[in-house]
Amino acid sequence: MVILYFITFLPFVLAGSNCTLPNFSVGDFNITSEQHFKDTMKQEEIFLLGISAKWCTHCCQIEPIYAEVFEALEKLTPKIKFVRIDMSKHNFIKKHIPGTDQLPLLYVIKKGKFYRHEDLMKVENIVSFLDKIYMPVSTINSEDELEAFFEAPRENKNFLRVLGIFYENDDSEDSPLKEYEKTAISLANWIGSKMGILTNKTLIKELKAKGSDVVRCYNCLALKKKDANIKILDLEISQNIKEWITTAGVGIVEELTGYNFQVYKEIALPMLVMFLDKHNVNQDYYINILTKVARDFDEGIKFVWMDGTDPMIKQRKKKLGLVTEILPSMAFNVLDDRILPYKEGQPITESSIRLFVSDFIENRLASKNIADIRPNPELESKYSDTPIVTMDEFEEKVLSEGTDVLLLLYSSYQNEDSLNLAPYFNKVAKRFKELNYPHVKVYRMDTATQTVHKNVKIDHVPIIYLFPAYHKNPPYVQYTNEAKVPPMMFFVEKYVDIKFQLPELPHLSPDQIGPYWEQKAQLSPEKQERVAAHNERRNWDL
Template sequence: MNRLLFGLFAAVVALQSAMSTAIDKDGSVLVLTDSNFEDAIKEHKLLLVDFYAPWCGHCKRLEPAYAEAADILAALEEPIFIAKLDATEHKEAAAKHGVRGYPTLKLFKNGVPMDYQGGRTAEEISAYMIKKSGPAVTTVTSVEEAEAFFAKQPTAALALLDSLDSDIALAVTTFAESSDNVPFAYTAEPAVLTNYGAKAGSLRFATPEAVFTRFLDFTGGVTAFEELNTWLFGHSIAPMFEFSPEKSMHLFSGPIRVHLIAFGDATEAGFADTVAAIKEGANKFRTKALSILVGKNETRILEAFDLTEKDVPTMVIADMRAGAMKRFFFEGDMAKAFDTEKFLTNFFAGHLKAKLKSEEPVPEDMEKAVKVIKGKSFQKEVLESDKDVLMEFYAPWCGHCKTLEPKWDVLGDRLAGVEHVMTAKMDYTANELDVPGVDIRGFPTILFFPADKTKEPVVYKGGREVPDFLAFLKEHASKPFEVEEEEEEEEEEEVKEEL
């Protein structure tokens, strides 16, 4: 009897355990909870998880593409699964994997988590998962297999080689392992090369839009890999895409750091023809510059370029190759493809000058102990100066800058009597510079401009206290100097003497 009861009890426990870890589905998307999360990543050697919040706008916009990708992946001959977890309700799993914002996508491969590096469209998500599910490179041995490879994923690359046992085949494998979004295959079958009319040593890259070919040259080492990555990225996206927060997260972090931004009203009569002309003019540069359409209602983007709705339509080239963004404004007819092509041609030839923001300098700027430098006064007051200049680049809203401000003022007062050293500051949200060595990527950034202005500025990386700055200047200044001790220190000495 006891054995019977024990058996029944064990069966009930097993049933309850199975029920507690059962995974529901929303369409083809697995729905995870704190109780079934660990079982899910153990059961599925490859699993993409969307940690989301029901109220999050970005999550809601991702949902239909994510669901479509799940359907695509579930329909494969060997299904691949993706999942989601409401991180506001199931906080244990979210906290364990460091989820701090929504949506956060993480890929679990053999239980090991890694950040998702793909795009946010259904095609990009499914292509990413297909790529991660198998070997870095698929071997194609016939025309039929090649056609099946391209049919399986609409954006894919096939390397046509002399031999699969060669340095270039190894290079293709190495590159494919580092490329997350594009499925790769290679072949050395003469029939496949003949079928595509391609020479050995070339790449056939197919997208839903068109087929592109490129000769594979890996003799340039790292540079060649970077060039191929940029080329693939440029051809894998549309010739022009409409701005959205979801797309920007993926595309703006890609290898192409030059963006042609067309501001316009899509509802305006005839604007579709203008967009077509921009696409035509920019097409030759698609592996060098992303072409983006931004609506006039995107006020934050307009403000970043000092534009208002009254300035629309217009075009701007945003160059972020050196870190801080440089802006080049279009002059011409946006409805003429030739004008767009000329605009980009002149930019890449170095014939255009960036438009730099600057406040107007006023006499009072240079009267204080800490000199206030503006974009228009930088050349005269800093570059043409024979002084050593220690300069803070700040943002008015920056908490660290606000903490530094009183210390920076004290430093300016301490150095007021040192003629060959200047303490200065610039609001870099209202001013911009195009000067070698000035690459402002965060606030505050502190640079030392030596008296010999033929030398590039030195990035200050020391402590943020007044003695730290003084020690740095005494080491780097062109002439030795001394400063008086602070009054507090003198008062302390007097107290000690009285005691």
């Protein structure tokens, strides 16, 4: 399989030099054989299982976290044991647990069933996960407990609460109550969520009589996200409990994070992932247009966004076929091994997203292979007179006051428009250098290999901006005229802060000016007008 359907938040195994695991001293005991493991499964109703190996660098790095987890377990009542397995010695564990090619692994084992925890980097999340497996739902016995259950902590933006109200307390295996409890266990990795249960008939009657926002019917589910209205599922009408919780628990468009990763996994629908620069001032614009599209297609596709500047997410982005640094970018993350990226560098608008989604639904998108980024020799030669600016140099060369900067953002990766523009923009750079205006600089930036500055809006390439010498805050002046040398040069003259005046024919070198007038004089009046329209100042006063 080329890609994983869900973009995992677990760290990769870091192979390399061996590290020294302290004999797995963190934990209650180490598994010494396969029989020892089987005996432990029989004896312990619930325990925490950590799987590591001495050849796994990241396993060494996570030991301090395990030490904190062990301390937390010591304080629990009843005590839950932390069991360790060194997979470099005991490879038999592969027969019992799938996915042991990624280490370290952490499981809660309860009554012989394995529940994998996804977030190994936070002690509180590990303990919370264990607590949810041990007691999937908390019982509500009073109005005060109900109020406290739905009270969102101020600092927890990932707050989610689900309460099951079951007046008809059917305890059979196929009952809604049992389905609700099973759902609670399956969503234990959903960080920030808690699930409760209310079965006290007297309390249910009292709350319903008072017109409670939560208890609106005798058998229902109530779901509350932070700063949102309570949603209700009447179990007399629908009993698709797990599907309703996972669907109602996420918004139309959300950031895909470790917090909600589990719920998207449970929804199991194709996802359109938009990768953004989280710090870019234009981020909300793209989320808004994605949201408009999502409202029309949300039934069969989930829409999410991720921070495309994050180093680990960049690797996931490339696995979806997005190989450049261009942001925003989009791709479908699907249930099979197809790679379906939106063409990088093309404009991203509401209509283009709609078309992309429609093409996916109608199966009109061709699967692509992940291509390596290779510099285009033809493109480099065409831009030979235009100096490159990198992200590291951007503040100094482009945003420093005192210099008027014309900047081309282009892509060296499979972008025909960037190739077509090259001879014209390169001529602009060459002529400004020859004219020697000291306060005017012309640069290019390759968005295939460089991250764009957070203040710069870029939804397609190529795109040309002017950064005036004393106005370095957005919005910047964008060039939108023809891809020709004279209008580009007169555009710079018009919008710079440090004023200058270009010659009549700024795109021509001194030895070309005389022949131009001579050749023009030999033309008919009609042709002279056409030539002048393309070359002379009077036709390009923008």
